[in-house]
Amino acid sequence: MNLEKLARRCALGVCFAGLVAGAGYAQSQDPGSQSQDIKQDKKDIRQDKRDLRQDRKDRNQDQRDINHDKRDLRQDRRDRNQDQRDINHDKRDLGRDERKYGNNSSQVANDKKDLHQDRQDRNQDQRDINHDKRDLHQDRKDRNQDQKDINKDKKDLRQDRRDLRHDRKGH
Numbered sequence: 001m002n003l004e005k006l007a008r009r010c011a012l013g014v015c016f017a018g019l020v021a022g023a024g025y026a027q028s029q030d031p032g033s034q035s036q037d038i039k040q041d042k043k044d045i046r047q048d049k050r051d052l053r054q055d056r057k058d059r060n061q062d063q064r065d066i067n068h069d070k071r072d073l074r075q076d077r078r079d080r081n082q083d084q085r086d087i088n089h090d091k092r093d094l095g096r097d098e099r100k101y102g103n104n105s106s107q108v109a110n111d112k113k114d115l116h117q118d119r120q121d122r123n124q125d126q127r128d129i130n131h132d133k134r135d136l137h138q139d140r141k142d143r144n145q146d147q148k149d150i151n152k153d154k155k156d157l158r159q160d161r162r163d164l165r166h167d168r169k170g171h
Contacts, residue, residue: 034167041164048157055153059146062139069136076128083122090115 094111101107 034170037167038164041160041167044160045157045164048153048160052150052153052157055146055149059143059150062143062146065139066136066143069132069139073129073132073136076125076132080122080125080129083118083125086118087115087122090118 090111094108094115097105097107097111
């Protein structure tokens with residue numbers, strides 16, 4: 001009976017070992033699909049690098065736009081401030097000329113005309129300032145989005161490189 005138990009256990013052990021080996025073989029990849037995975041990973045890496053270059057290019061262009069808008073904004077503010085100084089000067093001239101020549105004089109009419117023109121200039125400069133502020137806000141928003149895209153592409157690139165290493169090892 002001992003011999004019979006021993007034979008049965010050995011047979012069961014061989015069967016179990018065969019099942020384990022068969023399952024392991026069934027789970028292993030064939031070399032063809034492994035090389036396909038490696039090809040696909042390399043393709044993904046190239047695409048990620050292209051995306052990364054393009055996102056960096058976009059971000060840098062947005063930064064140049066931001067710098068340009070800042071210059072425009074500073075210039076428009078200087079222009080608006082100069083126009084406000086002209087308005088203040090024309091108001092003083094108008095007051096002096098009204099006292100000196102009267103309300104119906106040609107000097108007063110010229111001062112009113114100058115004052116009107118300076119106010120129009122100042123208002124136009126203020127509109128330009130508001131427009132430049134909107135542009136600046138949008139450019140900053142674009143730049144920040146491009147930076148987020150860069151970070152995502154870097155993450156994708158790392159993941160694809162990790163996948164490539166994993167596939168090369170045959171896992």
